[in-house]
Amino acid sequence: xxxxxxxxxxxxxxxxxxxxxxxxxxxxxxxxxxxxxxxxxxxxxxxxxxxxxxxxxxxxxxxxxxxxxxxxxxxxxxxxxxxxxxxxxxxxxxxxxxxxxxxxxxxxxxxxxxxxxxxxxxxxxxxxxxxxxxxxxxxxxxxxxxxxxxxxxxxxxxxxxxxxxxxxxxxxxxxxxxxxxxxxxxxxxxxxxxxxxxxxxxxxxxxxxxxxxxxxxxxxxxxxxxxxxxxxxxxxxxxxxxxxxxxxxxxxxxxxxxxxxxxxxxxxxxxxxxxxxxxxxxxxxxxxxxxxxxxxxxxxxxxxxxxxxxxxxxxxxxxxxxxxxxxxxxxxxxxxxxxxxxxxxxxxxxxxxxxxxxxxxxxxxxxxxxxxxxxxxxxxxxxxxxxxxxxxxxxxxxxxxxxxxxxxxxxxxxxxxxxxxxxxxxxxxxxxxxxxxxxxxxx
Amino acid sequence: xxxxxxxxxxxxxxxxxxxxxxxxxxxxxxxxxxxxxxxxxxxxxxxxxxxxxxxxxxxxxxxxxxxxxxxxxxxxxxxxxxxxxxxxxxxxxxxxxxxxxxxxxxxxxxxxxxxxxxxxxxxxxxxxxxxxxxxxxxxxxxxxxxxxxxxxxxxxxxxxxxxxxxxxxxxxxxxxxxxxxxxxxxxxxxxxxxxxxxxxxxxxxxxxxxxxxxxxxxxxxxxxxxxxxxxxxxxxxxxxxxxxxxxxxxxxxxxxxxxxxxxxxxxxxxxxxxxxxxxxxxxxxxxxxxxxxxxxxxxxxxxxxxxxxxxxxxxxxxxxxxxxxxxxxxxxxxxxxxxxxxxxxxxxxxxxxxxxxxxxxxxxxxxxxxxxxxxxxxxxxxxxxxxxxxxxxxxxxxxxxxxxxxxxxxxxxxxxxxxxxxxxxxxxxxxxxxxxxxxxxxx
Numbered sequence: 001x002x003x004x005x006x007x008x009x010x011x012x013x014x015x016x017x018x019x020x021x022x023x024x025x026x027x028x029x030x031x032x033x034x035x036x037x038x039x040x041x042x043x044x045x046x047x048x049x050x051x052x053x054x055x056x057x058x059x060x061x062x063x064x065x066x067x068x069x070x071x072x073x074x075x076x077x078x079x080x081x082x083x084x085x086x087x088x089x090x091x092x093x094x095x096x097x098x099x100x101x102x103x104x105x106x107x108x109x110x111x112x113x114x115x116x117x118x119x120x121x122x123x124x125x126x127x128x129x130x131x132x133x134x135x136x137x138x139x140x141x142x143x144x145x146x147x148x149x150x151x152x153x154x155x156x157x158x159x160x161x162x163x164x165x166x167x168x169x170x171x172x173x174x175x176x177x178x179x180x181x182x183x184x185x186x187x188x189x190x191x192x193x194x195x196x197x198x199x200x201x202x203x204x205x206x207x208x209x210x211x212x213x214x215x216x217x218x219x220x221x222x223x224x225x226x227x228x229x230x231x232x233x234x235x236x237x238x239x240x241x242x243x244x245x246x247x248x249x250x251x252x253x254x255x256x257x258x259x260x261x262x263x264x265x266x267x268x269x270x271x272x273x274x275x276x277x278x279x280x281x282x283x284x285x286x287x288x289x290x291x292x293x294x295x296x297x298x299x300x301x302x303x304x305x306x307x308x309x310x311x312x313x314x315x316x317x318x319x320x321x322x323x324x325x326x327x328x329x330x331x332x333x334x335x336x337x338x339x340x341x342x343x344x345x346x347x348x349x350x351x352x353x354x355x356x357x358x359x360x361x362x363x364x365x366x367x368x369x370x371x372x373x374x375x376x377x378x379x380x381x382x383x384x385x386x387x388x389x390x391x392x393x394x395x396x397x398x399x400x401x402x403x404x405x406x407x408x409x410x411x412x413x414x415x416x417x418x419x420x421x422x423x424x425x426x427x428x429x430x431x432x433x434x435x436x437x438x439x440x441x442x443x
Numbered sequence: 444x445x446x447x448x449x450x451x452x453x454x455x456x457x458x459x460x461x462x463x464x465x466x467x468x469x470x471x472x473x474x475x476x477x478x479x480x481x482x483x484x485x486x487x488x489x490x491x492x493x494x495x496x497x498x499x500x501x502x503x504x505x506x507x508x509x510x511x512x513x514x515x516x517x518x519x520x521x522x523x524x525x526x527x528x529x530x531x532x533x534x535x536x537x538x539x540x541x542x543x544x545x546x547x548x549x550x551x552x553x554x555x556x557x558x559x560x561x562x563x564x565x566x567x568x569x570x571x572x573x574x575x576x577x578x579x580x581x582x583x584x585x586x587x588x589x590x591x592x593x594x595x596x597x598x599x600x601x602x603x604x605x606x607x608x609x610x611x612x613x614x615x616x617x618x619x620x621x622x623x624x625x626x627x628x629x630x631x632x633x634x635x636x637x638x639x640x641x642x643x644x645x646x647x648x649x650x651x652x653x654x655x656x657x658x659x660x661x662x663x664x665x666x667x668x669x670x671x672x673x674x675x676x677x678x679x680x681x682x683x684x685x686x687x688x689x690x691x692x693x694x695x696x697x698x699x700x701x702x703x704x705x706x707x708x709x710x711x712x713x714x715x716x717x718x719x720x721x722x723x724x725x726x727x728x729x730x731x732x733x734x735x736x737x738x739x740x741x742x743x744x745x746x747x748x749x750x751x752x753x754x755x756x757x758x759x760x761x762x763x764x765x766x767x768x769x770x771x772x773x774x775x776x777x778x779x780x781x782x783x784x785x786x787x788x789x790x791x792x793x794x795x796x797x798x799x800x801x802x803x804x805x806x807x808x809x810x811x812x813x814x815x816x817x818x819x820x821x822x823x824x825x826x827x828x829x830x831x832x833x834x835x836x837x838x839x840x841x842x843x844x845x846x847x848x849x850x851x852x853x854x855x856x857x858x859x860x861x862x863x864x865x866x867x868x869x870x871x872x873x874x875x876x877x878x879x880x881x882x883x884x885x886x
Contacts, residue, residue: 063506064686064689166697169693170613170616174621174627184617186689187689243507248608250605251609251701252699254609254698256696257697
């Protein structure tokens with residue numbers, strides 16, 4: 001029920017990426033009704049992670065209906081023809097399991113984790129709500145108020161989140177990545193039962209979904225089980241279309257400033273619009289991933305060493321590439337200034353660092369170190385069953401193949417100094433958006 | 444064939460507004476097929492101005508089809524079932540007349556001015572192309588290239604225009620006023636015959652049009668003539684719907700900067716999103732109109748006197764309210780710095796002036812002077828037959844009535860100091876967009 005936001009939550013290290021197969025190899029198939037099934041065996045504990053991913057997210061919200069993907073995620077917990085609202089969630093809790101759901105720009109996913117003997121139960125309930133959701137006005141209207149309240153509490157009362165929304169809207173002036181996942185308040189207010197039903201009918205189909213089962217299971221029996229539970233769901237004949245408006249190539253820099261009495265710590269970000277793993281040419285996304293690590297991945301990175309350690313003008317600094325996206329995406333550079341340092345100073349220093357990196361190039365040793373650390377970090381992160389399932393789900397839901405995911409370490413290793421220089425040229429101030437979050441005296 | 448752009452062309456005084464009826468009073472009727480007909484007698488010269496206004500502009504372009512309103516305006520000159528391309532234009536030129544057409548955010552208009560005895564001829568041709576347009580691929584594809592070239596020549600090679608596009612896209616992050624009238628290049632490239640035809644069929648109907656005839660004519664015979672020529676056009680049964688996405692209320696200031704070697708003179712603008720005559724509450728638009736005059740209408744205005752005359756930090760300065768719009772619109776404050784003065788300095792001084800005006804209020808004498816001058820300027824401007832016809836056409840096409848237009852001077856006179864203070868509070872830096880156009884050393 002949480003919402004994967006494009007803003008601050010992305011300012012964290014990249015999700016886990018697989019380096020080498022863990023244990024038995026991954027098995028995958030597509031059922032006759034179009035449902036993709038992926039099984040990732042992991043026998044370290046007798047638990048299973050069951051995730052159903054739909055290839056639709058907030059960027060697929062119809063124009064003027066922003067927030068509908070996220071709203072429907074809420075409504076998916078409101079009961080079906082066969083089960084009343086809350087029954088599935090209570091059962092999981094009673095069995096000592098966990099559940100969650102999240103909506104992002106490009107996908108919506110439902111997640112349960114529990115003892116392996118309950119896998120079938122998970123599948124039964126999840127398959128049931130793919131076709132049997134009941135949406136009455138009595139349920140839809142109050143839940144819309146819940147979402148509006150969620151927006152008021154989380155976004156409208158949080159200056160950092162409001163700034164992030166304005167930064168994203170500036171970076172993506174037409175493309176729906178500029179619209180917050182939760183939606184604009186005026187749009188949410190207009191969402192009703194008919195919108196939710198139309199959206200559900202359009203996107204909640206087997207052809208549009210990916211089932212990921214990770215955990216203490218064997219591939220073939222799990223695929224057989226998935227076929228028996230999900231297989232009877234009627235195919236629609238095609239995957240739903242995802243049409244998005246193209247983003248114009250604006251050549252002006254935009255500085256978005258929000259000053260508010262609630263802000264205690266100023267902060268800085270610049271966001272560049274760059275290709276994603278899906279939309280980029282050969283090696284482009286991989287080079288941006290390496291570049292983010294080189295520039296701002298941890299305390300050995302260029303930004304951290306220069307701004308925090310050497311010049312002491314920042315208390316933190318980093319970079320992050322949000323590469324797992326269907327369309328052109330975001331590359332963030334961010335920092336928190338040391339006391340007494342203005343955001344303008346920080347901005348100038350960061351721009352200089354990027355210019356110098358472009359002029360001087362990146363040494364072979366630094367390139368090799370970044371690639372090695374990046375792959376090692378990913379290998380470490382994929383030790384988590386959930387993180388691994390998420391990496392596969394998010395990749396497949398944004399148009400990548402299992403092969404793409406499996407080959408990721410080799411593709412990273414192949415990044416050259418020339419690729420990195422090309423990626424650095426993508427960090428062009430023209431066309432980028434800078435965000436300043438500042439304290440303000442109370443009115 | 445020109446295009447009314449939301450950017451620099453709006454940085455000029457407001458179009459003429461009528462003060463008192465000029466000569467015989469204006470006559471208006473609605474034909475049975477829905478066409479509105481307005482006759483504005485003006486017997487000073489034996490000429491007539493014939494304008495057909497459609498209540499659709501670039502803000503009604505379907506999502507992903509930006510530029511279609513303007514593109515269709517071009518195609519309207521490409522011939523009909525009854526007349527080959529160019530015949531109408533040649534005839535007007537042969538008769539010593541003038542013609543033009545323009546597309547704006549909210550309307551598209553076709554205009555001819557010629558000796559009064561040719562009025563019927565104008566009507567015949569204009570009525571003909573409301574229903575008989577012929578669009579072949581042979582005409583559509585090359586004309587799309589003409590528009591793309593127009594965009595390259597006028598916008599993409601002009602830093603000021605590129606900045607204006609980025610400023611508008613920042614001010615209207617979702618609402619279509621943020622999309623340029625000519626369209627984004629990627630969208631224009633995708634426009635084809637089917638798009639043009641669908642658009643024509645949707646909007647080029649008598650219910651959606653307003654005929655304005657100004658000049659040396661008598662009301663009743665002109666209405667009779669219009670009925671005989673335009674009356675036979677088939678009604679569609681309803682005015683086309685104009686659905687536009689709501690603009691979220693972003694609370695962050697955005698500074699858009701474009702630096703380019705082609706820029707010789709830096710310039711400054713700040714744009715506020717404010718109510719229009721149509722969307723505003725009682726007196727809101729009128730107060731904004733008076734405020735624009737008080738702040739920046741001519742050399743007696745606050746901005747000019749303070750920045751240009753007293754402080755000598757600007758060589759020009761002004762303000763402009765683009766009130767004739769269907770939805771929330773723009774209030775501009777702009778200036779050109781004196782040599783050696785930074786745009787940051789200018790920005791700070793302008794922000795201080797606005798704050799002080801809000802704190803100190805506007806004196807009764809200044810308020811009275813602004814209102815008197817505003818109405819006088821409008822009266823003077825309406826001495827032009829074309830300007831008067833344009834004012835009526837633009838007002839009706841953006842949802843105002845003839846009564847609204849006629850009562851404009853009284854409504855301006857009613858603006859109080861309290862209304863003005865409320866208008867000043869609309870010029871809130873939070874939510875506004877500032878544009879900096881700067882020279883840059885050649886790369």
